[in-house]
Amino acid sequence: MTEAMEREWRLVAGALVVMAVIVLLDGVGWKIRDLTIDKPTRLELAVRCLTFEKNIHPVVPAGSPLADSAKQGSFRAVVEGNDVTVALAANEDEATKLVGYYRQLGGSLSGRLEQRAKVVYLWLQRSSPTQRQTMYDCQY
The missing domain is CATH 1.20.5 (Single alpha-helices involved in coiled-coils or other helix-helix interfaces)
Incomplete structure (x- = not known):
């Protein structure tokens, strides 16, 4: 070489x-x-999704003492004319407790109260499938 x-x-x-x-x-x-x-929180992701993808403007916090007690936050929104209060629990056990507290305060709330994994939805009126789907699309 x-x-x-x-x-x-x-x-x-x-x-x-x-x-x-x-x-x-x-x-x-x-x-x-x-x-x-800093990674965005579940609350920030849900609010961003509703605002930019669904053109819905949530109010944070929800203004409901029970929903506001959720460890990961809460917000209120209007979906197709129906108000919904959303509580973001830290785990499914907390979400189940929130549902139980709502039932103690408001009775059955049939068709208005729903738990979906770690998220609790309380609708002002019975929700339609499209209203629920809009919220499910932005569930984190």
């Missing part, structure tokens, strides 16, 4: 080392970013 070829191989090896360092630093930078950036 000639001296010129050895020099070229050293340059190629050096360039590969520099590229590996750049890729490593880029990966470290993205990992730091992921750890430090």
Whole structure:
């Protein structure tokens, strides 16, 4: 191998080392970013979805002491003329408790009160399938 070829191989090896360092630093930078950036909450995601995808403007918090007690937030919205209060529970047990409290206060609330996983919906009037689907589309 000639001296010129050895020099070229050293340059190629050096360039590969520099590229590996750049890729490593880029990966470290993205990992730091992921750890430090605030991820949106379920409440923020739901409000953003309703506002920008469904053209519905929720009010946060809901203004209902029971719904506002939900650990992950609450909001109120009007879907096709029907008011709905939404409570975002931290888990299904909390959501079940909220439903129980609503039933203690308001009776059966048949067709107006619904638990869907960790979300509790209380409609002002009996909800239609399209009203419910609008809310389900933005459930987080």
